[in-house]
Amino acid sequence: MIKTIIHKSRHIFARTMTTQQQQNHQQMFQTKLLKVDPTSISFASSTGEPIFSDLETQTHLEEASALLSTTDNVVAFPTETVYGLGGNSFNDESIKNIYKAKNRPADNPLISHISSPSQIPRFFSVEIPEIYKPLIAKFWPGPLTILIPNVSNSQISQFTTAGQDTVAVRLPSHPIARALIHLSDCPIAAPSANASTRPSPTLASHVYHDLQGRIPVILDGDNAQVGVESTVVDGLSSPPMLLRPGGVSLEQIREFGGELWKDVVIAKKLSDDSLEPVKTPGMKYKHYSPTAKVVLVKDEDSIAEYIKEHGLEPDQTKLALLTCETFKGENFQGIVQSLGKSKAEISSNLFKALRYLDEELNVELIFVEQVGLSDEGLAIMNRLQKAASENI
Known part of the structure; x- marks a missing residue:
């Protein structure tokens, strides 16, 4: 049975993480920049297990994955879109630490990242809805996020979903991201690794500028190539919706999605004071702004x-x-x-x-x-x- 949207969750979040608490979040870490080489990673075709040709990259990824799987800490890492700030999607405290580090509004849900489609039933207790399969076949791994049902027996933290009845899921193509997820053996919730409202980071130095002292580790894997965040689509609604434009274009969704996606509509942006639940990042709040x-x-x-x-x-x-x-x-x-x-x-x-x-x-x-x-x-x-x- 699919969960109904929990409107009172906003009050739970508000009690747990007020804006003042987020602003008062103290610098607690000597942030480490750990160099990783994405070209040194390949993946076993049968299991998806990462294979390393560079010991430093393997050691740094194992250190970061241990933080995610055994502690409440967060880790910044490169994806093909932008750098993400990752926490364990199952761990309430880890997810709270993402919101605190970014000073992010607590009703803004997070995207959970996986390293294989087979992890969807294992992690979220649901099968992939049929409507997404043609898009997944074309764009996964890649910059496409889908919404799946958030079912009652899922382990997903309510702070990851902002108490909603859907989970946003993506399978990134960047080798560092995929290896980190596989080694952590958990879905990694990861918004962009910037201070909230700032331009998204495409280099490790951008992350360090915004979050130095607020997080323990940044995995430095050079430049994020796509440069804007993933496209988010909702195939659970009728007609299906484009919730956030990104690395997969509207034209590509219509071309490769088949008959079920030919009438896809673009969702309206919500005002910052809207009470309507936010299905995905990017639908609400000021974003991407430099000081200039x-x-x-x-x-x-x-x-x-x-x-x-x-x-x-x-x-x-x-x-x-x-x-x-x-x-x-x-x-x-x-x-x-x-x-x-x-x-x-x-x-x-x-x-x-x-x-x-x-x-x-x-x-x-x-x-x-x-x-x-x-x-x-x-x-x-x-x-x-x-x-x-x-x-x-």
């Missing part, structure tokens, strides 16, 4: 108009422009950086560029060229609209 002000622009002429209307002095205000598909930035009086010409490049470089301009160059105002909504563009604009103060 971000302004989205459709054409280059509007930049000069904006600067004039707001009385900005380019020689006194540190300005930057992130170009995408068409902007040249030839007459812009500030820092000009290209995110790439293809949407895949733009997606991969977006968060890294926002953090570089904000944290390294101390830019005050960042103009960003808008992109079309086809393919990866829907996910790119979803993130930019949440990061931006204005859209002109």
